[in-house]
Each structure stands twice: as C-alpha cells, then as structure tokens.
Amino acid sequence: MSTSQKLSVQALQWSGHSLKVLDQRLLPETIAYDEYNDAAGVTEAIASMRVRGAPAIGIAAAYGVVLSAMRHYPNADWQSAVEQDIQQLAASRPTAVNLFWALDKMRRLLAQNPAEPIAALTQLAEQIHAEDIAANHAMGERGADVIGDAKAVLTHCNAGALATGGYGTALGVIRSLHKRGQLQNVYADETRPWLQGARLTVWELAQDGIPATLIADSAAAWLMKSGKVDWIIVGADRIAANGDVANKIGTYSLAVLAKQHGVKVMVAAPSSTFDFSMENGDSIEIEQRNPKELLPDCYLNDGSLVDAWNPVFDVTPAALISAIVTERGVVIDPGLHGVRSLAPC
Numbered sequence: 155m156s157t158s159q160k161l162s163v164q165a166l167q168w169s170g171h172s173l174k175v176l177d178q179r180l181l182p183e184t185i186a187y188d189e190y191n192d193a194a195g196v197t198e199a200i201a202s203m204r205v206r207g208a209p210a211i212g213i214a215a216a217y218g219v220v221l222s223a224m225r226h227y228p229n230a231d232w233q234s235a236v237e238q239d240i241q242q243l244a245a246s247r248p249t250a251v252n253l254f255w256a257l258d259k260m261r262r263l264l265a266q267n268p269a270e271p272i273a274a275l276t277q278l279a280e281q282i283h284a285e286d287i288a289a290n291h292a293m294g295e296r297g298a299d300v301i302g303d304a305k306a307v308l309t310h311c312n313a314g315a316l317a318t319g320g321y322g323t324a325l326g327v328i329r330s331l332h333k334r335g336q337l338q339n340v341y342a343d344e345t346r347p348w349l350q351g352a353r354l355t356v357w358e359l360a361q362d363g364i365p366a367t368l369i370a371d372s373a374a375a376w377l378m379k380s381g382k383v384d385w386i387i388v389g390a391d392r393i394a395a396n397g398d399v400a401n402k403i404g405t406y407s408l409a410v411l412a413k414q415h416g417v418k419v420m421v422a423a424p425s426s427t428f429d430f431s432m433e434n435g436d437s438i439e440i441e442q443r444n445p446k447e448l449l450p451d452c453y454l455n456d457g458s459l460v461d462a463w464n465p466v467f468d469v470t471p472a473a474l475i476s477a478i479v480t481e482r483g484v485v486i487d488p489g490l491h492g493v494r495s496l497a498p499c
C-alpha cells in the first residue's frame with residue numbers, strides 16, 4: 155500500500171446493532187473487518203487480538219455488553235444471561251484495566267434497572283467511545299505542551315488510533331507535535347514478538363503523512379547512546395496509584411536505558427487506565443500469551459526442540475518515568491508524587 159494513500163482507518167465501527175472490528179493481525183497487508191452481533195464474538199475478537207490496545211479493548215467490551223442485552227432482553231432472567239456474557243468478556247485478557255473499567259460502568263448502569271435498557275446501554279457505550287477520542291485529543295495537546303520542541307521521539311508498540319477509539323494516546327502526542335511542527339523525527343521500534351510497532355505504528359503514522367523510522371528492538375540502546383532522541387513516548391495498560399505503569403513488554407528496558415542516556419520517558423494514557431485499588435505495580439497481572447506467538451515458524455512443527463516464555467507486558471517503576479499525561483492533567487516525576495492527584499474528584 156502506498157504511504158501516500160490516506161485511509162481513515164478505525165479499529166472499531168459501531169453500526170447501532172453490530173460491531174465491526176478491524177482484524178489487526180492482518181495489517182498492514184490486509185484491511186479486513188469482521189462483524190459481530192453477540193458478546194461471544196467480541197470476547198474472541200479481544201482474546202485473539204483482532205482488536206487490541208487498552209482503550210480499544212474497553213470500548214469493544216462495552217459494545218459487547220450492548221450486543222448481549224440486544225440478544226437476551228426481554229427474555230426471563232435476561233440480566234443473568236448478560237452478566238454471564240460480561241464475565242466472559244472480563245476473562246478475555248487480564249492486564250488492561252480499561253476492559254474492567256468499561257464493564258463495571260456497564261454493570262452499574264444495569265444495576266439501576268433503566269426503563270429502556272437497550273437504549274441506555276447503547277448510549278453509555280457510545281459515550282465511552284466518544285469520550286475516549288476526546289481524551290486522546292486533549293492528551294495529545296497536553297503532551298505536546300510538555301515536550302515542546304523535540305529532536306526526535308521513540309515510541310514502542312502501538313498506542314495509536316488502532317489501540318483506542320481514535321487519534322491515539324502516545325501517537326496522539328506525536329500527531330499533535332507533528333501538527334505544531336515541533337517534531338523532527340519519529341522512531342518506532344518493531345515491538346517483538348507481535349510487531350505492533352513494525353506492522354501497526356509505522357503504517358498508521360504513514361496514513362497521516364508522518365514519516366517514522368523503524369528500528370529493531372535491540373537497536374534502541376544504541377539509538378539513545380547516539381543522542382538521536384529526546385523522549386520515549388508510550389501508552390499504558392494499567393497505572394497503579396504510585397505511578398508504576400504496566401505496558402507492552404520492552405517498556406521497562408527502554409525506561410532503564412533512557413535513565414542511563416538522559417532520555418525522558420512520557421506515558422500517555424486516559425484516566426480509565428488508572429487502577430487506584432493498586433498501591434503499586436507489584437500485583438498487576440501480566441498476561442502470558444501462547445509461546446507459538448514467539449516461536450519462529452521453523453519450530454512450530456516440532457515444539458519439543460525449544461521452550462518459550464512469552465509475557466506480553468512488563469511494569470515500569472514510576473521513578474523511571476518523567477511524565478504521565480492524561481486528559482485530566484499531567485504529573486511530572488510521578489515517582490515523587492504518585493498519581494492520586496489525577497483521580498476523579
């Protein structure tokens with residue numbers, strides 16, 4: 155696909171009675187949407203990473219609850235059937251708190267016994283979607299304000315429109331910097347093993363005419379030692395009360411390297427990514443995915459030759475983070491202050 159071709163690609167498209175999900179396992183070669191009419195399908199779309207990215211997972215799950223209610227209401231005991239679907243959605247992936255945040259919002263609405271449950275649930279899911287996009291634009295501007303003029307930034311994984319309702323968190327900051335003319339270059343690392351950086355971020359930025367330079371994950375240290383980047387900008391999947399951040403595997407090593415080389419680290423995440431029930435990141439569940447996602451094809455026919463350990467997130471201590479940017483505000487040096495100042499009032 156030519157980089158000049160501009161596509162308003164969205165991870166999720168809600169029709170009012172079905173959810174179309176862009177199958178991100180096939181990008182960038184193929185743009186294909188699967189259409190879902192029930193919660194079980196949405197659960198599978200999340201678990202298989204057809205849709206991925208903390209905010210996008212939460213939004214998809216919210217629509218999954220709407221589809222569940224559409225299927226079961228007004229049968230007898232329809233609320234129990236919906237609750238079972240909610241539990242299935244909650245079991246799809248463990249680390250991104252946005253999934254549980256969205257499901258809890260839908261549950262709390264159901265507990266109020268709205269007179270028109272389908273309409274009420276639909277309105278809330280659409281509100282969650284719209285507010286995420288608005289939050290990303292607000293974060294983009296706040297993050298660009300913090301960074302000012304940057305030689306270049308390095309981003310890890312994909313925290314873009316493909317991982318959210320639209321515009322992106324880390325890529326939202328990059329989009330805002332680019333619009334202001336404040337950015338000389340964007341480096342994107344490949345983000346093994348799923349290659350969110352090489353397959354999604356480089357491609358997504360190209361749709362906006364934002365050139366990105368791809369690097370191997372193992373080149374990040376040398377890039378920083380070469381003085382080529384000022385900031386690392388990433389998203390998040392769960393942020394504890396002390397500012398510890400769970401994000402894509404490899405984020406922690408980038409933060410350690412950044413400290414060694416005087417590079418600053420920015421985390422951009424909506425307030426739905428905070429988990430104030432957790433004092434620190436020690437108890438954040440780290441998803442372990444199928445080793446087959448890590449093994450080269452040559453081993454797939456004979457798994458006896460090699461074992462594989464495939465944690466797909468890690469936790470970066472707040473002390474290694476320079477700024478956490480949300481739609482509610484910014485915390486500089488979260489290691490000193492925690493992030494409770496960003497809690498909802």
Ligand SMILES: CSC[C@H]1O[C@H](OP(=O)(O)O)[C@H](O)[C@@H]1O
Pocket residue numbers: 206207208209311312313314317318323324350388389390391401402403466
């Ligand atoms: C906008 S936050 C996206 C966040 O989710 C990614 O994980 P996955 O691709 O496995 O869903 C990664 O941690 C990103 O930072």
